[in-house]
Amino acid sequence: MNYIISITNPNALNRLLGICDELGLSPPVIMYGCGTAAKSVLDLLGIDSKERRVVFTAADDAKTREFLYEQRKRLYLDAPGNGVAMSIPIKSVGGELALSYLGGDGELKGAPELKPGYELILSIINEGHSETVLDAARSAGARGGTILHGRGTGSKSAEKFFKVTIAQEKEVIFIVSKSDQKSAIMSAILKSAGPNTDAGAIVFSLPVNDIAGFGLI
Amino acid sequence: MNGGTQIKKDALYKNRTALTAKIKEGFLSVIPIVIIVMVFSLTVVPLSSDLILSFLIGAGLVILGMGLFSLGAEVAMTPIGNRIGTFLTKSKSIILILVVSFGLGFAVTLAEPDLQVLAATTPHIDFTVLLLTVGAGVGIFLVISMLRIITGIRLRWVLLVFYAVIFILAAFTEKNFLGVGFDSGGVTTGPMTVPFILALGVGVSTIRSDSRAESDSFGLIALCSIGPIIAVLLLGMFYKNGAVAGGDALKSWEHTVAIGSSYIKAIPTYIAETSLALSPIAVIFVLFQLFALKLPKRSFLKITLGVLYTFVGLVLFLTGVHVGFASLGEVLGKSVAEGGKVLLFILALLLGWFIVAAEPAVVVLEKQIEDVSSGAIPGKAVKLSLSVAIAAAMGLSVLRVLLGISILWFLVPGYTIALILAFFVPDVYTAIAFDSGGVASGPMTATFMLRFIIGVTQAAGGNILQDAFGMVAMVAMTPLISVQVMGLIYGRVKKKAKVPAIKEPELDQNVIELWIENKSDIDRNSDDERDG
Numbered sequence: 001m002n003y004i005i006s007i008t009n010p011n012a013l014n015r016l017l018g019i020c021d022e023l024g025l026s027p028p029v030i031m032y033g034c035g036t037a038a039k040s041v042l043d044l045l046g047i048d049s050k051e052r053r054v055v056f057t058a059a060d061d062a063k064t065r066e067f068l069y070e071q072r073k074r075l076y077l078d079a080p081g082n083g084v085a086m087s088i089p090i091k092s093v094g095g096e097l098a099l100s101y102l103g104g105d106g107e108l109k110g111a112p113e114l115k116p117g118y119e120l121i122l123s124i125i126n127e128g129h130s131e132t133v134l135d136a137a138r139s140a141g142a143r144g145g146t147i148l149h150g151r152g153t154g155s156k157s158a159e160k161f162f163k164v165t166i167a168q169e170k171e172v173i174f175i176v177s178k179s180d181q182k183s184a185i186m187s188a189i190l191k192s193a194g195p196n197t198d199a200g201a202i203v204f205s206l207p208v209n210d211i212a213g214f215g216l217i
Numbered sequence: 218m219n220g221g222t223q224i225k226k227d228a229l230y231k232n233r234t235a236l237t238a239k240i241k242e243g244f245l246s247v248i249p250i251v252i253i254v255m256v257f258s259l260t261v262v263p264l265s266s267d268l269i270l271s272f273l274i275g276a277g278l279v280i281l282g283m284g285l286f287s288l289g290a291e292v293a294m295t296p297i298g299n300r301i302g303t304f305l306t307k308s309k310s311i312i313l314i315l316v317v318s319f320g321l322g323f324a325v326t327l328a329e330p331d332l333q334v335l336a337a338t339t340p341h342i343d344f345t346v347l348l349l350t351v352g353a354g355v356g357i358f359l360v361i362s363m364l365r366i367i368t369g370i371r372l373r374w375v376l377l378v379f380y381a382v383i384f385i386l387a388a389f390t391e392k393n394f395l396g397v398g399f400d401s402g403g404v405t406t407g408p409m410t411v412p413f414i415l416a417l418g419v420g421v422s423t424i425r426s427d428s429r430a431e432s433d434s435f436g437l438i439a440l441c442s443i444g445p446i447i448a449v450l451l452l453g454m455f456y457k458n459g460a461v462a463g464g465d466a467l468k469s470w471e472h473t474v475a476i477g478s479s480y481i482k483a484i485p486t487y488i489a490e491t492s493l494a495l496s497p498i499a500v501i502f503v504l505f506q507l508f509a510l511k512l513p514k515r516s517f518l519k520i521t522l523g524v525l526y527t528f529v530g531l532v533l534f535l536t537g538v539h540v541g542f543a544s545l546g547e548v549l550g551k552s553v554a555e556g557g558k559v560l561l562f563i564l565a566l567l568l569g570w571f572i573v574a575a576e577p578a579v580v581v582l583e584k585q586i587e588d589v590s591s592g593a594i595p596g597k598a599v600k601l602s603l604s605v606a607i608a609a610a611m612g613l614s615v616l617r618v619l620l621g622i623s624i625l626w627f628l629v630p631g632y633t634i635a636l637i638l639a640f641f642v643p644d645v646y647t648a649i650a651f652d653s654g655g656v657a658s659g660p661m662t663a664t665f666m667l668r669f670i671i672g673v674t675q676a677a678g679g680n681i682l683q684d685a686f687g688m689v690a691m692v693a694m695t696p697l698i699s700v701q702v703m704g705l706i707y708g709r710v711k712k713k714a715k716v717p718a719i720k721e722p723e724l725d726q727n728v729i730e731l732w733i734e735n736k737s738d739i740d741r742n743s744d745d746e747r748d749g
Contacts, residue, residue: 001731032591044519053592092730099729109732131513151426161309163369167426169303 001104002064002087002112002209005120006055007033007146007174009083012075013053019070020057026102028057033148033174036134052083052146054174058090058102061112068212077213084176084213086120088206112209119182119205120174123189124152127169129199133189137175140188145175176211235291240284246574247283251276253567254549261560262553267470268545274480275541279575282534285526286408287580293523294412295419295581297502302420304509311367315360321417322359322441324497327352329407332445350452351405354444359414362440366421369429372436372648373639379443380632386450387625393682394453396624399690402446403658406438408531409494411578411656414438415585432645434589439651442693480540487535495528534577535660542665550672561615561673569611572666573603576659586649594707599649602703603657606695611666613695614688618674624687628694635697638705646704653700654693662692 008016013030020028035052059067064087076082089112093099099106121142123133130147137145152170159166177185186203193199254272258264301321305314326332327348336347365375387395406414418437422430470476502520506512512520553561573579583596613627639647667688674685 030592032588044515045522090731092728094728095726096729104729104731106729106731108730111732111734131515151424159309161306162367163427164306164367164425165427166306166309166424169424 001058001060001090001093001102003090004057004059004064004067004085004087005174006057006071006085007035007083007213008053008055008075009081010051010053012083013055015074016053016055016071019067019074020055023059023063023067023070024103025057025059025063025067028055030055031148033146035146036130036144054146054148058104059087060104063103064210068210072212082213084211086118086176086208086211086213088120089114089209114207114209115211117179118208118211119177119179120208121177121182121186121189121203121205123173123175123193123201123203125171125173125193125199125201127171129193129197129201130171130173132193132197132199133173133201136188136192137185140184141181142175142177142185145173148172148174176208176213177205236284236288239288240280242287242580243280243283246571246580247276247280249571250568250575253564253571254545257549257553257564262549262556262564264545264548264552265469267472267476268548270473271470271476271479272541272545274476275537275545278480278533278537278541282530282532282537283575283577283580285530286534286577287530289523289525289527289530290412290577290581291523291584293520293527294498295416295585296520296523297498298413298416299420299423300510300512301501301505302417302422303424304420304505305363306421306424314363314367318359318363319356321356321497321501322414322444323352323356324501325410325413326355326405326445328494328497329405329410332401332405332407346452347401347449350448351401351445354446354448355405355410355441356444358440358444359437362418362437363421365436365440366433372432372439372644372651373636375440376443376639376647376651377636379440379447380636383443383446383450384629384632386447386454387628390450390453392623394449396683396686396690398446398449398453399624399628399693400658400663400686400688401449402442402444403655403689403693404663405445406442406578406655407659407663408534408577409498410441411438411659412581413498414441415581415652419585419589429644431589432643432648434585434648435645435652436648437652438655439648442651442655480536483536483540484532487532487539490535491528491531494531495524499524530577538660538664542661543668546665546668547672547675550669550674551676552672554673554676558619562612565611565615565669566608568666568669569608570604572661573607573657574600576657576661578656578659579603579653582649582653582656590645594645594649598703598707599653599700602699603653603696606699607657607662607692609699610688610691610695614670614691615673617687617691618670618677618679618684621679621684623683624690627691631694631698635694635701638698638701642701642704643708646701646707650697650700650704653696657696658689658692662689666692 006016017028017030031054033052033054034050036050057067068085068087071077071083071085077085090102090104093102093104093106096106121137125133127149134142134145148171150170150172151167175185182205186205189201189203193201195202251273255269258269301317305317308314332348332351336344361375365372387398390398414437415435419434422434425433470479502524506517549564553564579600583599586594586599587596617624617627635650642650667685670688671681671685674681677684679685
């Protein structure tokens with residue numbers, strides 16, 4: 001079984017959800033993110049749309065292949081700028097009910113085959129420093145990334161201001177990279193945005209067992 | 218499906234930038250109005266062709282203006298508001314929060330072009346007095362909404378108390394001030410104030426991790442619309458000046474050059490108006506940038522360019538609406554009212570249904586709602602309920618003009634229903650509903666639709682001050698009900714969609730391994746694994 005992360009343009013979201021529906025996948029979780037185009041004039045002028053939707057869902061191996069194939073075909077993932085989809089093996093599931101909800105059969109298998117050559121780099125950083133991270137990543141050969149906004153809870157409990165609880169703002173950056181570039185990208189990020197800097201980046205990479213999308217190849 | 222054409226289409230698709238998307242959005246929201254007006258004017262309502270030509274030029278400007286404006290709102294106004302809001306929460310200084318909120322509310326409102334138009338079209342109240350009163354009203358209520366968020370008092374109670382105050386005041390105030398008072402509530406929250414205050418609210422709540430953060434993102438506009446109403450009603454009790462407003466002289470053009478020159482003459486007026494409207498926000502942003510935010514150069518440059526888009530967009534939009542739409546609105550209202558009541562109602566309902574999409578602030582609200590709720594509350598549903606609301610508001614306004622009865626007959630039951638609903642609907646929908654009341658009544662309503670109703674009033678021989686004014690108030694009231702009803706329906710659906718309850722939850726706490734490192738171990742271990 002796999003956890004599938006699909007990154008897509010807002011106007012292709014409905015097509016993507018349609019595919020999930022047709023394949024009978026577990027109801028996806030959708031998050032609002034933004035992509036990072038290259039530092040172009042279009043971007044500075046603000047007329048380069050960067051909104052992305054990040055869709056999380058789970059599927060068994062056969063459906064994962066089908067899902068990525070359909071996305072490739074119908075969302076034109078092979079053309080640049082149309083998004084990317086990747087699957088990450090799930091190791092275990094809590095509870096029979098959750099298992100059937102996610103569409104797994106519960107059969108114990110051997111270690112899944114990983115797709116050689118690609119990895120997903122995750123950076124968790126303090127809000128407002130995504131440019132630093134992406135600049136570093138680009139300098140080491142990354143094509144771009146997708147940013148999700150979130151809130152973090154530090155080691156100390158959240159601050160209170162009257163009845164309002166204030167959390168730290170965090171950003172999570174997804175960068176898909178070739179395995180041979182991974183180390184360079186990760187150390188570039190650490191160099192300019194590592195734990196000792198304001199960005200405070202925590203960087204790690206996940207294995208990927210299937211992937212579709214042009215932007216990374 | 219033809220693969221080849223699909224891929225070609227897709228290549229085109231990719232090249233589509235945000236700007237063309239925005240202009241297309243503007244086009245789609247304005248075109249229904251154009252079609253309705255064209256169909257009516259070509260078939261049943263005789264209008265002179267110079268008016269129609271000028272209307273079409275206006276529509277073009279409105280489309281361009283809306284596109285640029287909403288792009289600007291997205292790259293500049295929203296980030297500015299967000300950042301200032303976040304900064305205020307982070308500062309955790311009550312005094313700073315209160316002082317800055319009052320200053321923001323006051324300055325932004327004073328500069329609001331809609332309010333200046335309202336102040337100018339109500340000659341029975343002194344221009345400066347009205348402006349200052351309403352500005353202070355908004356400032357005080359922005360402070361109140363911040364205090365409400367900090368202290369965690371539910372929005373519904375605050376709304377209940379202040380609307381009670383409003384209706385007590387309304388019972389004592391002079392008749393001529395009623396319509397204007399309620400209108401000013403809707404009007405002050407115009408295209409400049411709305412994106413900024415909306416973003417401020419989201420910014421204040423964005424770094425919170427408590428459960429009320431989402432619903433507290435909205436509701437600022439709701440309270441800010443109360444301030445002006447109370448201010449003007451109070452003014453009505455102390456300020457006596459009996460002049461009565463008349464309709465503006467109708468515009469008509471002898472030839473095409475005259476139309477062109479009236480557009481060109483209008484542009485400097487709106488450049489001045491828009492610069493004034495933008496200046497407080499721009500100044501505040503620069504101050505924040507210098508002393509607190511300290512954004513990198515590139516981000517600062519990007520926001521500055523966004524402010525420029527907002528500026529150009531708003532100038533085009535206002536010019537188009539005031540020259541092209543306003544004069545047509547009045548004539549359209551007049552001649553359709555002479556054409557028969559059924560026709561009048563049909564046109565009023567149709568215009569109401571489609572006009573709300575052409576309000577620039579509505580687009581911004583929709584986007585904020587989708588962003589904050591990550592799409593869980595679809596912007597389209599909000600827009601649909603707004604369409605229902607504004608169509609109803611137009612129908613009721615026409616009815617009121619024909620019957621000539623007091624606006625309180627509509628507002629008191631309307632607000633009563635809205636406030637009762639607030640106790641049955643999830644907080645976030647109440648906040649969005651009361652926000653959209655202020656959002657829906659923007660420049661399109663204040664010029665085109667108000668003029669339409671003024672035209673109807675003139676044809677029906679009513680009192681403009683008492684019958685026509687108050688129409689904006691109606692537009693500001695009906696969304697409170699329709700959006701909350703939508704919330705009620707959505708709440709129901711959400712409950713139904715819950716995962717079926719587990720009969721024996723304690724039996725379902727096993728962790729199921731899906732794979733293990735060494736496949737040859739499977740056979741040996743499988744029995745143990747299953748039992749565990």
